[in-house]
Amino acid sequence: MRNVRFFGNVPATKSRYGSHYGEKIFEYRGERYREWIPWRSKLSAMLVKGHEIDLKGNEKILYLGAASGTTISHLADIVDEGILYAVEYSAKPFKKLLELAKIRENIIPIFHDASKPWEYSGIVEKVDLIYQDISQKNQVEILKLNSHFFLKDRGRILMMVKAKSIDSTAEDEEIFRRVLEELSKSFDILLTDSLEPFHKGHIFVYGRKV
Amino acid sequence: MLKLRYNLWFGELGEVLEVSKDLRKSFEGAKNPTPLPFNVSELGLKVFGKDYYGLLRKIAIEVSEEKVEKELRSDDKYVVALVKALEEIEEAMNNLKEKKEELEEVRETEILENFSGSISNLERLKERIEEEIEVVMQRISPNLVEIAGAKIGAKLIEKFGSLENLAKAPASKIQIVGAEKSLYKAIARIKRGKEAKIPKHGIIFTHPFIRGLPKNKRGKMARFLASKISIAAKIDLFRGELEEGLYDSVKKRFEELRRL
Ligand SMILES: C[S@@+](CC[C@H](N)C(=O)[O-])C[C@H]1O[C@@H](n2cnc3c(N)ncnc32)[C@H](O)[C@@H]1O
Numbered sequence: 301m302r303n304v305r306f307f308g309n310v311p312a313t314k315s316r317y318g319s320h321y322g323e324k325i326f327e328y329r330g331e332r333y334r335e336w337i338p339w340r341s342k343l344s345a346m347l348v349k350g351h352e353i354d355l356k357g358n359e360k361i362l363y364l365g366a367a368s369g370t371t372i373s374h375l376a377d378i379v380d381e382g383i384l385y386a387v388e389y390s391a392k393p394f395k396k397l398l399e400l401a402k403i404r405e406n407i408i409p410i411f412h413d414a415s416k417p418w419e420y421s422g423i424v425e426k427v428d429l430i431y432q433d434i435s436q437k438n439q440v441e442i443l444k445l446n447s448h449f450f451l452k453d454r455g456r457i458l459m460m461v462k463a464k465s466i467d468s469t470a471e472d473e474e475i476f477r478r479v480l481e482e483l484s485k486s487f488d489i490l491l492t493d494s495l496e497p498f499h500k501g502h503i504f505v506y507g508r509k510v
Numbered sequence: 511m512l513k514l515r516y517n518l519w520f521g522e523l524g525e526v527l528e529v530s531k532d533l534r535k536s537f538e539g540a541k542n543p544t545p546l547p548f549n550v551s552e553l554g555l556k557v558f559g560k561d562y563y564g565l566l567r568k569i570a571i572e573v574s575e576e577k578v579e580k581e582l583r584s585d586d587k588y589v590v591a592l593v594k595a596l597e598e599i600e601e602a603m604n605n606l607k608e609k610k611e612e613l614e615e616v617r618e619t620e621i622l623e624n625f626s627g628s629i630s631n632l633e634r635l636k637e638r639i640e641e642e643i644e645v646v647m648q649r650i651s652p653n654l655v656e657i658a659g660a661k662i663g664a665k666l667i668e669k670f671g672s673l674e675n676l677a678k679a680p681a682s683k684i685q686i687v688g689a690e691k692s693l694y695k696a697i698a699r700i701k702r703g704k705e706a707k708i709p710k711h712g713i714i715f716t717h718p719f720i721r722g723l724p725k726n727k728r729g730k731m732a733r734f735l736a737s738k739i740s741i742a743a744k745i746d747l748f749r750g751e752l753e754e755g756l757y758d759s760v761k762k763r764f765e766e767l768r769r770l
Contacts, residue, residue, distance in 0.1 A: 360551075367751055383563060390649045391581045392750025394574070401571055408567050411574035422518040422540025423570070425551035435752070449545040464757075500754070 302357045303378050304336075304347065311336045311347050313377035320373040320400055334377065338498040341371040342433060342460045345498035351491060353429075353458060353506055358382045360427040362450050364414040364442070365434035368396035369407075375431070376404045385424045389413045415442045417449040424449075429456045435465035440482045447486065447509060455509050457487055463501045476503050483507060517542055518550055519566065520557065529557060537569045585650045586673045589643065593668035596639050603632045652752040653742035657735070657760050658717060665713045666739070677743040685736035688712030714739070719764040727767045734763050 303314040305328070312326075312333035319325050324335040338345035346353075358381040366372050366386035376384055386401070387410045388394045394411055401409040412420045414434060427450050432443050443459055451457070461479055463472040480489060487507035495502040515522055519540040521529040530536035554562045610625040640661070647660040651673060654663035669687045670676040676684070686693060689712030699706035714720065720731050738760050745753050 368749070390652070390750055391578045391585065392650075392746075392748075394578050395582075398571060398575055398578070401567070405564070405567065408563075408570045409574050410570060411577050418543055419541050421542040421544075421546060422516065422550060423537065423566075426549045500758075 301347070301352055301355050301378060303380065305333065307333075307335075309348060310338070311344055313374045315377040317373075317377075317403060321368065321370050334374065336374050341374065342495055342499055342502065342504065343371050343374070343431075343458075345495045346493075346504050348498070349493060349495070351493060351504075351506075353456070353491075355379060355429075359429055360425060361385070362424055362427045362430045362446060363387065364430065364432040364446060366393075366397050366409075367433075368393040369400040371433070372397070372407065373400055373404070376400075376406055379406065382406060383408065383425075385410055385427070387412055387414050387420070414446065417446045421449055426450055426452045427455060428452060429458065431458045433460040435462045437466055439466070440479055443483075444486055451509050453509060456490075457505075457507050457509070459483070459505045459507075460495070460499075461503050461505060462499075463503075472501055480505065486510065516546055518546075518553070519569065520554055523553070527553070527557070533565070533569050534573050537573050585646065586667055589646055589650070589664050590668045590671065592639055592643050592646070593664050596636065596643070599632055599636050599639070603629060603636070606632070650750070651743070651746040652750070653745045653756055654739065656752060656757045657742050658714065658739050662713055662717060666743075669713065673743060673747055677740070677747040679740070681733070681737040681740045684739050685714065685732050686712045689715070719760065722764070723767055727770065731764060731767055735760060 304311050305314065306312075307328070312335045314331050315325075315334045316332060317334070319334065321340070323337065323340070326333055326335070336344045338348040355378050357379055359379050360383050361375065361379060362385045363372055363375070364387050366388040367390075369386070372384060372386050384407045386397060386407055388397055389412060391411075394409070397409055401407040408423075410420050410423065414432075415436075415438070417424075430443065430446055430451055432439060432446075434442065436442060439459070439461070443457060447455070447457060461476065463470075463475040466475050466479065480492065483489065483505060484507075486509065488510055489505060489507045491506040492503055495504060515524045517536070517540050519537045520533060521527055521536055551562065554566070558565055606625060606629050610622060610629070613619065613622060613625070643664045644655075644660045647655050647664050651663055651667070654666070658666070666676055666684065666687065667673055670679055679687075693708065696706035696708050714732060714735055715728075717735060719735060720728050723731055738756065742753075742756060745751070745756075
């Protein structure tokens with residue numbers, strides 16, 4: 301992926317910015333890198349497990365559940381010529397996200413509830429990718445709504461799913477099966493895998509709008 | 511004929527585009543019931559040229575910064591007010607039910623239907639408030655919700671007055687808060703030289719991990735849970751982000767105690 305390089309088993313993103321959440325900064329062949337630990341970020345875990353998604357650097361991305369911006373800070377390094385719309389509804393992590401948005405020119409912070417995309421429908425443009433990491437019971441529904449409002453035809457989705465937040469009683473496998481079944485009504489599933497051992501009870505799903 | 515109008519962050523699009531004179535206001539009002547049939551950035555780039563994203567980002571930061579500060583100041587007050595309302599409603603429902611039963615014993619009267627109507631109205635209101643508590647708690651105290659549940663978490667915040675007070679309270683206080691009455695009674699008995707049981711749990715007593723244990727193990731679980739609740743409240747106060755693993759440690763303790 302653009303601007304990503306592995307150092308041993310751990311990826312890092314090429315970046316001219318400083319540390320955002322305590323991650324290490326180092327130089328390699330005259331370029332600065334920010335260490336991207338798989339335990340801290342599900343996207344990093346996905347890369348460490350050998351999966352890739354295609355990002356050229358100029359994509360428009362809608363990111364749901366930005367929290368304090370751990371993963372977004374690396375995505376911003378990757379799509380350095382693109383735009384990231386970062387939606388988060390919880391005030392405390394959002395404050396930290398704002399610090400990031402103030403120094404990163406490609407992050408647009410949006411303080412809204414992702415389950416109500418109509419409330420930011422006149423702000424967010426049509427995007428190439430929707431990234432979702434919100435641990436909500438109805439997260440598939442929320443993804444579909446946002447895809448209906450903002451995803452380009454043949455645009456892609458990348459969703460992080462935590463079994464326990466969808467159903468705390470059923471078996472993980474059963475929950476993931478149901479999520480995939482529900483998703484495949486609106487998306488072609490391109491890739492899916494568990495994020496263990498970095499994120500317990502999580503999978504990612506990568507798909508394309510049909 | 512129906513005229514379509516679209517609310518964009520930089521203005522309103524009807525037959526013509528009216529560029530907003532107050533971008534912060536139009537940014538906040540950029541809501542539309544259905545997806546825009548065009549790409550807002552394409553239009554915006556025509557209006558603002560290459561400044562489009564810089565301007566959008568500047569407005570987005572200004573508007574959300576203000577909203578965030580406002581919310582941080584009022585969020586736990588809102589939870590406190592909701593919990594208080596909920597308690598009042600529950601009490602009112604109980605009173606109504608009691609009065610209704612009293613009436614029923616005396617006479618079959620049409621008034622009884624009005625009672626039932628009022629009770630079911632209150633029931634709906636109660637459910638609505640409980641839903642709202644879930645939503646707000648999830649946002650302001652994800653860790654507390656994760657290990658104590660939204661309802662217990664909200665009641666704790668209400669008892670201590672704010673998330674900050676809860677986070678600063680000693681775990682021993684968290685463990686018994688809500689059981690003050692029986693605590694004072696027990697102390698009074700002991701002072702009089704009589705035997706009494708000191709209560710081991712208050713609000714947190716309704717937690718499934720405590721109720722799911724035999725009586726002799728509940729005290730241990732309550733102590734453990736209270737200390738984890740204290741940690742959860744601290745993380746929620748300072749960072750507000752979910753900490754993976756906190757719940758697992760509580761569940762593990764529960765399972766250990768259950769097997770013992
Ligand atoms: C697991 S965290 C995301 C971590 C982040 N993606 C990262 O890797 O840096 C989930 C976040 O989603 C947010 N969230 C949950 N439901 C949401 C909703 N309906 N709208 C906006 N944000 C939401 C939570 O407040 C929380 O900050």
